[in-house]
Amino acid sequence: MRTNLTIIMLIALTGLSGAGVLDSYPPENAAVLYYKCAIQYMPSDELKSKISDAATGVIEIDEELAKEINGYEHVIKELVDAGGIAKCDWGIDYSQGIATLLSGLSDIKNLSKLLIADARLLCSEGKYAEAINLCVAAERLASHVSDMTLISGLVGTSISAMGDKCVTHILGEMPHEAKQLLRVKTILGNFENRVDRIKVGLDGEKLLAMVHFDPRSEMRMTPKMLKEFGWKPETDAEKKLNKILIDKLSRADDVFFNELTDYWFKMIDNFIACYDLPYAEAYGRMNVEIPEMIFNDSQKKPEATLARPFMPALGKIYSLSIKSQNSLNAIKAAVEVYLVKAKTGKLPGKLPAGCAKDLFSGKDFIYEKTADGFVIRCQGKELGDDKVHEYEFKVKK
Amino acid sequence: MGKNNDETKLDGLIHDAVGGESRFDFAKWKSEHTEEIEAYHAMNAIDARIRSHRRSLKVSAIVTAAAAILVFAFLVWPDIGNETVLVKPGDGIVASSYTPLPAHLPTVGRLNAAFAEGGIDAVEKFCERSERKSGARPGRLTAMDIFIEFEANIETKKGSEYENQSDNNNAYSFDRA
Numbered sequence: 001m002r003t004n005l006t007i008i009m010l011i012a013l014t015g016l017s018g019a020g021v022l023d024s025y026p027p028e029n030a031a032v033l034y035y036k037c038a039i040q041y042m043p044s045d046e047l048k049s050k051i052s053d054a055a056t057g058v059i060e061i062d063e064e065l066a067k068e069i070n071g072y073e074h075v076i077k078e079l080v081d082a083g084g085i086a087k088c089d090w091g092i093d094y095s096q097g098i099a100t101l102l103s104g105l106s107d108i109k110n111l112s113k114l115l116i117a118d119a120r121l122l123c124s125e126g127k128y129a130e131a132i133n134l135c136v137a138a139e140r141l142a143s144h145v146s147d148m149t150l151i152s153g154l155v156g157t158s159i160s161a162m163g164d165k166c167v168t169h170i171l172g173e174m175p176h177e178a179k180q181l182l183r184v185k186t187i188l189g190n191f192e193n194r195v196d197r198i199k200v201g202l203d204g205e206k207l208l209a210m211v212h213f214d215p216r217s218e219m220r221m222t223p224k225m226l227k228e229f230g231w232k233p234e235t236d237a238e239k240k241l242n243k244i245l246i247d248k249l250s251r252a253d254d255v256f257f258n259e260l261t262d263y264w265f266k267m268i269d270n271f272i273a274c275y276d277l278p279y280a281e282a283y284g285r286m287n288v289e290i291p292e293m294i295f296n297d298s299q300k301k302p303e304a305t306l307a308r309p310f311m312p313a314l315g316k317i318y319s320l321s322i323k324s325q326n327s328l329n330a331i332k333a334a335v336e337v338y339l340v341k342a343k344t345g346k347l348p349g350k351l352p353a354g355c356a357k358d359l360f361s362g363k364d365f366i367y368e369k370t371a372d373g374f375v376i377r378c379q380g381k382e383l384g385d386d387k388v389h390e391y392e393f394k395v396k397k
Numbered sequence: 398m399g400k401n402n403d404e405t406k407l408d409g410l411i412h413d414a415v416g417g418e419s420r421f422d423f424a425k426w427k428s429e430h431t432e433e434i435e436a437y438h439a440m441n442a443i444d445a446r447i448r449s450h451r452r453s454l455k456v457s458a459i460v461t462a463a464a465a466i467l468v469f470a471f472l473v474w475p476d477i478g479n480e481t482v483l484v485k486p487g488d489g490i491v492a493s494s495y496t497p498l499p500a501h502l503p504t505v506g507r508l509n510a511a512f513a514e515g516g517i518d519a520v521e522k523f524c525e526r527s528e529r530k531s532g533a534r535p536g537r538l539t540a541m542d543i544f545i546e547f548e549a550n551i552e553t554k555k556g557s558e559y560e561n562q563s564d565n566n567n568a569y570s571f572d573r574a
Contacts, residue, residue, distance in 0.1 A: 098506035106524035
């Protein structure tokens with residue numbers, strides 16, 4: 001009787017646990033696959049460098065390198081699978097504040113290079129749809145890595161830039177058939193907005209700051225920690241405020257920590273509000289006005305003095321995200337041009353109506369035909385670099 | 398206690414049977430009825446074993462049922478054991494426990510500082526340097542590599558710890574056929 005009961009229970013439990021194992025792929029969390037891929041992808045420094053050059057188009061992929069890339073097909077397959085998963089929780093321990101480790105960013109960048117190098121290889125073999133699929137996987141990886149913090153979002157921006165170059169290359173190589181181009185148009189239309197992506201990373205940044213701004217946290221800001229993080233009073237006003245600051249931190253003063261939190265969040269909200277403004281205005285506020293306001297406050301209010309080193313470089317990050325989204329917009333506009341060529345057999349005289357806009361100017365891109373294709377140029381400058389960006393697209397004769 | 402109790406009980410039964418008034422010589426009766434007395438004790442011993450077995454069956458059933466309830470609860474209620482303990486304001490100041498990590502590790506603060514100094518390139522270089530310093534990795538590790546390494550470890554063990562235990566050697570050999 002007892003033996004029978006035990007057997008029934010064991011069978012029931014085995015059945016339940018077995019069902020879990022069988023249904024576990026793909027996992028619900030994309031990060032599981034990304035970390036798995038990072039463990040499996042361990043090229044030598046020499047091979048890593050070659051794959052990097054191939055991904056950025058510096059070198060052509062020869063037979064030997066193609067064989068090496070194909071040897072990682074199992075990794076590439078799982079990267080594509082990971083791209084199809086909505087949720088990506090990297091298991092970051094935000095409780096360590098700005099001492100939180102962001103391990104694996106370099107591995108993630110290397111994995112993206114493997115994807116893009118393979119996309120270029122497939123393109124050279126005439127497998128354009130498959131090549132575009134790998135660029136989509138790279139963009140998903142960029143999007144997923146941006147979920148951690150603002151700084152990881154920069155790695156995402158860098159991956160997206162590499163992917164854009166590859167898509168531009170594929171568009172120049174593939175036959176311009178309406179069906180194929182409409183597929184690319186749909187895919188690009190589904191890409192996440194790269195400016196909005198930064199806002200997700202900002203949520204992580206808020207968690208990090210709160211760890212240091214909570215007077216009851218083990219990681220609350222202390223005079224010792226302030227020194228460790230490299231903060232030094234520089235101006236006379238800061239030197240005067242330093243004593244007050246150290247006293248308040250040493251006592252874990254509740255009122256002071258509340259003022260600090262309020263001030264930091266108020267300034268972050270000021271930055272976020274700029275995202276809805278036209279580029280030039282937002283750039284001015286984020287890179288000049290708000291930082292100046294914070295600096296001036298930091299010379300009078302101890303909470304602002306302490307909040308200043310915790311302010312992420314949102315102005316710079318905003319510029320990079322606009323540049324990244326503008327590159328995608330230019331590719332979207334180029335696809336419209338290629339579609340006209342697919343339908344009429346020749347390049348249009350002007351940019352088709354309804355194309356994505358140049359974010360630097362808020363206007364249409366400038367379109368010009370060239371000897372081997374066309375150029376899409378911004379009307380506005382990137383203010384930080386004082387540069388007008390242009391994007392070249394080729395057309396096979 | 399059991400045996401004395403049985404004898405008192407037996408004495409009482411016989412006393413009741415023969416009548417309360419007369420004095421009964423139990424020692425004499427016992428010497429004349431040894432077989433009946435042995436049979437009575439044997440029956441009592443069997444009864445005790447059955448009672449004990451029944452008790453143990455009851456305990457086993459209760460333990461099994463309790464285990465089944467616990468297993469079921471963990472399966473259908475995954476949050477067991479994950480209760481959040483909230484620190485309320487006024488609970489007192491916790492000692493600060495910040496310990497800086499080794500300088501090559503990519504923390505948010507260090508990557509932010511790298512970005513402030515040299516932009517995205519500086520962030521990527523910091524991450525690459527950190528990866529190199531974190532230690533060498535094998536070029537490629539296959540299941541066969543793991544197997545060979547595992548077998549080599551066992552051979553080493555055989556040569557030292559088990560060198561005088563020739564009888565046990567077969568237990569650590571692998572049949573590769």
